[in-house]
Amino acid sequence: MKTTFLDFEQPIAELEGKIEELRAMQDESGVDISEEVERLAEKSRTLSNDIYAKLTPWQSAQVARHPQRPYTFDYIENIFTDFHELHGDRAFADDTAIVGGLARLNGDPCVVIGHQKGRDTKEKIYRNFGMPRPEGYRKALRLMKLAEKFGLPVFTFVDTPGAYPGIGAEERGQSEAIGRNLLVMAELKTPIIVTVIGEGGSGGALAIAVGDEVLMLQHSTYAVISPEGCATILWKSAEKASEAAEIMGITAGRLKGLGLIDQIVEETPGGAHRDVVGMAKNLKQALEKALGHVSGLDHEALVRRRIDRLMAYGAFDEVAA
Amino acid sequence: MNWVNKLLPPKIKRADGQRKSTLPEGLWCKCPNCEAVLYTADLEANLQVCPKCEHHHRVKARARLDMLMDAHGRAEIGAEVRPKDALKFVDSRPYPVRVEEAQKQTGETDSLVVMQGTIEAEPAVVACFEFEFMGGSMGSVLGERFVRGVRAAIENKCGFVCITASGGARMQEGLFSLMQMAKTTASISELARHGLPFITVLTDPTMGGVSASFAFVGDVVIAEPNALVGFAGPRVIEQTVREKLPEGFQRAEFLLDKGAIDMIVHRKTLRDELSSLLRILRKEPVSS
Numbered sequence: 001m002k003t004t005f006l007d008f009e010q011p012i013a014e015l016e017g018k019i020e021e022l023r024a025m026q027d028e029s030g031v032d033i034s035e036e037v038e039r040l041a042e043k044s045r046t047l048s049n050d051i052y053a054k055l056t057p058w059q060s061a062q063v064a065r066h067p068q069r070p071y072t073f074d075y076i077e078n079i080f081t082d083f084h085e086l087h088g089d090r091a092f093a094d095d096t097a098i099v100g101g102l103a104r105l106n107g108d109p110c111v112v113i114g115h116q117k118g119r120d121t122k123e124k125i126y127r128n129f130g131m132p133r134p135e136g137y138r139k140a141l142r143l144m145k146l147a148e149k150f151g152l153p154v155f156t157f158v159d160t161p162g163a164y165p166g167i168g169a170e171e172r173g174q175s176e177a178i179g180r181n182l183l184v185m186a187e188l189k190t191p192i193i194v195t196v197i198g199e200g201g202s203g204g205a206l207a208i209a210v211g212d213e214v215l216m217l218q219h220s221t222y223a224v225i226s227p228e229g230c231a232t233i234l235w236k237s238a239e240k241a242s243e244a245a246e247i248m249g250i251t252a253g254r255l256k257g258l259g260l261i262d263q264i265v266e267e268t269p270g271g272a273h274r275d276v277v278g279m280a281k282n283l284k285q286a287l288e289k290a291l292g293h294v295s296g297l298d299h300e301a302l303v304r305r306r307i308d309r310l311m312a313y314g315a316f317d318e319v320a321a
Numbered sequence: 322m323n324w325v326n327k328l329l330p331p332k333i334k335r336a337d338g339q340r341k342s343t344l345p346e347g348l349w350c351k352c353p354n355c356e357a358v359l360y361t362a363d364l365e366a367n368l369q370v371c372p373k374c375e376h377h378h379r380v381k382a383r384a385r386l387d388m389l390m391d392a393h394g395r396a397e398i399g400a401e402v403r404p405k406d407a408l409k410f411v412d413s414r415p416y417p418v419r420v421e422e423a424q425k426q427t428g429e430t431d432s433l434v435v436m437q438g439t440i441e442a443e444p445a446v447v448a449c450f451e452f453e454f455m456g457g458s459m460g461s462v463l464g465e466r467f468v469r470g471v472r473a474a475i476e477n478k479c480g481f482v483c484i485t486a487s488g489g490a491r492m493q494e495g496l497f498s499l500m501q502m503a504k505t506t507a508s509i510s511e512l513a514r515h516g517l518p519f520i521t522v523l524t525d526p527t528m529g530g531v532s533a534s535f536a537f538v539g540d541v542v543i544a545e546p547n548a549l550v551g552f553a554g555p556r557v558i559e560q561t562v563r564e565k566l567p568e569g570f571q572r573a574e575f576l577l578d579k580g581a582i583d584m585i586v587h588r589k590t591l592r593d594e595l596s597s598l599l600r601i602l603r604k605e606p607v608s609s
Contacts, residue, residue, distance in 0.1 A: 163533075165553030165561050170571060173581050174552040176537035179506060183538045186507035202490075202499060203533045203552070210503050224490045224499040224530070233492065234412040249408050249495045258407065260496050310507040311468060313500035314461035315407030 003274070006062050008051065012270070015044040048270035055219065058242035060251050061227055063219040064198045068273040070280070071130075072099055072114030072157040075197065078280030079287070080105055080112060086146075088139060092172060095136030097128045097160070098208070100143045105155070105287065111147035113140045113208055114157030117198070130199075131164035134177035137207050141181050144188055153191040153291055156208045161226065163204030178207040185210035186307060189299040193290045195265070195283065196220045196252075197272075212306050213290035214260075216252035217283070218267040222260075223250040260313065263290060352376055368588045377545050377588055379525060381427075382434040382451035385484060389592050390447060395438035398446065398473050399466030404431055407461075408495050416493040419455065427454045431462040432487070435470040437477065441596035441608065444479035446470045450486040450524075450531075457487035459531055460494040464501030467535075471508040480518040480599040481509075485536055489529020502534035509535055518602035520595060523550045523573070523582070541598055542582045543591075544573035550582075 005013035019040045026033050055063065063069070076083050080103035088094040100113035115132065118124035140156075147154045163174055185192060185208075192211035200209065200222030216222060225233075230248055231240035249255065252264045265286040268275035294302060350361050354376035364371065368388055369378040380388070386395075410416040424430055432454040437446045448470045450457040467483070474481040490498040509519050521539035523532075525548040533552050536542070544550060551571035559566055569575045576582045586594050600608060 163552060165558045167558060167562055167564075167566065167570070170551050170553065170558065171579050173537065173579070175532040175550075176581060178533040178552070179502075179535060179537045182503050182506040182534055183510055186503070187510040203502060203530055206499055206502055207533075210507070222496060224494075224496055225492055230492055247408065247410055247412065248492075255496055258496070260500060307507050307511065310500075310504050313497065313504050314465050315405050315494070315497050316461045316465055317403045317405045319401050319403055 004067050006059070006066065008055075008059050008062075009048075009270075012044055012048050012051065015040060015047060019044065045269055048274070052219070052267075052270060056242065057221075057245035057248075057251050057254070058227060060219045061199075061221050061241075061245050063271050063273075064221045066271065066273050067119070069159075069198050070272050070276045071119075071159060072112075072116045072197070074276055075157060075280055075283060076103065076112055076114075078277055079284045080110070081107075083112065086139075086143060089135040089142060091135070091138065093133075093135045095128075095133050095139060096126055097130050097132040097164070098136035098140050100140060102146075102152075105153075105284075105291075108153075109150070110152050111143050111154045112157070113143055113154065114197075115160040115205075115208070117159060128164060130160045131162060132160065132204060132207075133164050133166065133169045134172045134174050137163075137177035137181050140208050141177075141184055144181075144184065144192075148188050148190045151190055153193065153295070154188070154211075155287060156192065156194050156211065158194060158196040158200050158205045158209050158222075159198035159220075160201045160204045161199055162201035163207065178203050181207040182210055186310060187303055189303060191291060191294045191297075191302060192306075193287055195287070196222050196261075197283075201226060210306075210310070212294045212302065212309075213262050215263045215265055215283075215286055215290060216255065216261050217265050217272060217279075218252055219271055220252060221245075221250040222252075222255060223248055258315075352378075370588050375546065375587070377525065377547060379452055379486065381453065382429065382449040385449050386434065386436050386447060388588070389440055389484075389595065390436060390445075391439045391442065393438075395436050398435040398437055399433075399469040400430065402431070402462050402465045402469070404460065404462050406493075407497060408493070410493045410495070412493075419493065423454045427451055429454050431460070431466070432457045432491075433463040433466045435466050435473075437470075437473050440482075440592060440599065443596040443599050443603075443605075443608070444477060445482055445595070445599055446474040446477070446479060447482045447484065449484045452486035452526075455491060456489075457485075457531070458489065458491035458498070459487060459501050459505075459534075460491035460498050461501060463491075464504045467501075467505045468508045471512050474512060474517055475515050478515070478517065480520065480603065481512055482520045482522065482595060482599075483535065483539075484522040484524060485527040485531050486524045487527055487529070487531040489531060499530065502530050506535045506538060509538060518599055520598060522586075522591065522595075524548050526550070528552070528554060537581065540602060541584075543584055543586050543594070544576060544582045545591075546573055546585055546587060548573045550576055 085101040117130035118127040194211035227241040227245035230244035272279040352371040355374035357373040
């Protein structure tokens with residue numbers, strides 16, 4: 001698939017275009033210009049690194065939503081083995097915006113759950129743009145309970161614009177489904193390792209993001225509302241999304257600084273989408289490390305630790321009573 | 322603060338505006354539902370329920386606690402917890418300025434008032450949202466006060482009741498506000514571990530992050546008549562699905578019909594209902 005370049009990546013796109021041209025020329029003419037090609041490729045890498053080293057929050061948001069960004073299935077394929085997808089909430093339907101199942105990490109059994117977006121238009125619609133309905137959250141809940149029953153750790157991958165705001169979703173209890181997950185995840189007697197791999201969109205993200213260790217890919221975002229939504233409310237204009245992204249604090253670096261996430265997983269040069277295999281390798285190491293932090297705890301200590309962490313979230317002042 | 326208004330259908334918005342201009346100081350006011358002109362003192366005496374059409378007007382947090390709880394032996398919990406501008410959030414005005422305005426306007430320090438006391442002699446901790454404080458939005462202070470309320474209930478081995486009225490998360494606190502969903506809900510698991518009841522009373526409106534956290538995980542979930550309760554605002558849904566929403570969509574009666582809540586309780590009987598439910602769940606004898 002041809003690489004898609006974002007606005008701010010245009011200098012990289014131009015260089016890459018030149019490299020393509022040169023390669024084609026070489027193939028046609030048979031003249032060896034590989035040295036020149038390699039020189040340009042190196043320049044392109046440096047340029048990528050420079051641009052990605054200082055992304056603004058809004059640019060990060062665009063990378064997090066990049067059409068070629070690796071999705072949950074890409075990580076399942078490259079990190080886990082023996083994956084068996086399990087479907088359905090046993091009550092109403094199978095929500096394709098959340099996927100999950102049994103798998104192995106380095107041979108050890110586990111449960112994997114994640115939002116799933118689609119690549120092309122048809123698949124995007126099939127996956128409802130990664131926006132789950134209550135069934136999706138209830139399927140996730142069922143899989144978490146399954147994990148608890150068999151003592152398997154849970155790995156969740158967060159990548160959604162938000163829970164789906166639809167008539168049916170409301171009728172079937174979108175609020176209850178999300179709230180129930182928050183409650184059950186808080187007290188689940190097995191480790192939960194959360195990774196935000198793309199967009200961490202509000203309650204729709206949080207419903208599978210309560211865990212013992214919360215990781216974020218370097219250019220993923222996590223926020224209470226989308227920058228566009230925030231801008232629409234505060235400035236009555238979605239155009240101000242970049243300013244909103246700035247003030248809301250949605251990037252991995254900012255959130256790590258605020259103590260709201262635990263680990264930043266470094267992305268491959270030019271973003272995760274430029275090297276999915278390399279990215280999966282980085283993430284796998286991070287997951288192993290995160291699981292290592294809690295795998296030795298018994299159930300009670302594990303849940304205690306998780307709840308203590310949740311109780312510590314908040315920034316407030318205290319005056320003398 | 323007007324972001325909450327955006328969530329609401331135009332009718333509610335109009336109603337809210339009218340109420341603001343007539344209710345606080347006026348001798349007379351107009352019911353936003355039936356448009357009857359009411360004597361303010363009558364409305365107050367009737368627990369802010371319109372005597373003509375039974376429309377449940379919105380109630381301020383402290384007035385609500387006065388309606389529900391016994392007058393004696395009350396102690397406020399978590400009043401020492403105050404808002405902080407962790408993100409240095411500035412849009413058209415800095416967040417601390419907005420907070421200060423809301424404090425002046427409502428006389429509250431944040432959007433949740435928690436009170437320990439009794440309901441018809443039944444001990445309980447009651448947490449009540451103040452919708453007029455930045456749309457009852459959930460930020461760090463609300464989360465912490467909620468948790469301190471739950472802990473007080475555990476210490477006193479009594480039930481915990483939460484009366485909600487909120488537009489959702491407080492945007493000005495960024496991800497901190499989202500995390501309050503997880504924090505408040507997790508504290509309920511602590512309450513459950515001690516075998517103590519949690520009852521939620523959903524009042525108009527209860528939306529977004531509050532609806533989608535602890536609101537529906539109550540042991541008993543009650544709603545007030547005609548309260549608007551949902552995850553996404555009606556407008557957002559209308560824009561997404563591009564069709565007209567069904568009659569009464571996201572109203573308490575609709576939720577009851579869909580099986581989302583246990584019951585709709587008229588404000589006049591809420592006190593009786595709560596004390597009776599708490600007594601049953603705590604396996605106490607019938608009150609004398």
